[in-house]
Amino acid sequence: MARKKIALIGAGMIGGTLAHLAAKKEMGDIVLFDIAEGMPQGKALDLAQCGPIEGFDANIKGTNDYADIAGADVIIVTAGVPRKPGMSRDDLLGINLSVMKAVGEGIKAHAPDAFVICITNPLDAMVWALREFSGLPHNKVVGMAGVLDSARFATFLAWEFGVSVKDVNAFVLGGHGDTMVPVLEYSTVSGIPVTDLVKMGKSTKERLDEIVARTRSGGGEIVGLLKTGSAYYAPATSAIAMAEAYLGDQKRILPCAVYVDGKYGLDGLYVGVPVVIGANGAEEVIEINLDAEAKANFQVSVDAVKELLVACKAIDSSLG
């Protein structure tokens, strides 16, 4: 069987980390695409030279030519600009929208059968725009946000309870922004709801509220510390988990930005909800019960995403 092909559009901090992870895991051959000349070629060469040390078989090619992504099974998009301190993800809208147009057209022309994972921010609007520009089916274009946001939430919960992160299953819904909805009722430690752990005296409602707030601003906290860009290790790791679910037909239920049409009261919107990821891409949106507070918070998040789409349409009339 031929090796799988992973194309990474954007060879910056996340793109380079994705390439390293995918190569180490021998997920397939890798193409690193970027508009910067020489940079993806240089990173590809550097990464290829990890092969003899780490013992992985993966061809890694750097390119500035979309023709090289032809036949890709998975495409992960990080092209665009990241945040600097003081910026919100939404501040990136105008510039990254034009990047999504170029990337979408490149995918449409050269790899229309790929499963596409978008990471570029503001995520929920960019994944929608990328789908529009590429013309791919909705089930083949998803956004990476919920896996990362849930991992941040899980990390903070594990620290709070003093338990292994392996035993924490945390859950975040909604858009990938300050309005995201960490859901305590569906977050567990070895199956025990964290709300029960509070009743057992293992933490307090106030502490969990602080953790929810820290999760919501988890990306901004890292931007503030790095000062030169945004997070890349955990975002890359999250997208790799999604790519593996697709390539391995794993049927994992992962929170992703997916096209929701008919569930959660939505009629065609990209937003973060749990979805089954398998060989057919985003196979089934899972609609979970939300209490009144989570429902209201989800609605705020949905409204924030809708506002971004209005802004996108005002910038690019072809998105009408």
Ligand code: APR
């Ligand atoms: N086509 C391809 N690549 C592009 C394009 C384009 N039209 N425009 C910019 N790029 C490339 C840049 O040259 C750069 O190498 O995208 C890369 C982005 O890399 P970084 O600046 O290092 O950003 P990174 O930290 O990887 O984040 C990328 O993911 O999480 C989001 O908010 C983040 O939107 C940002 C994206």
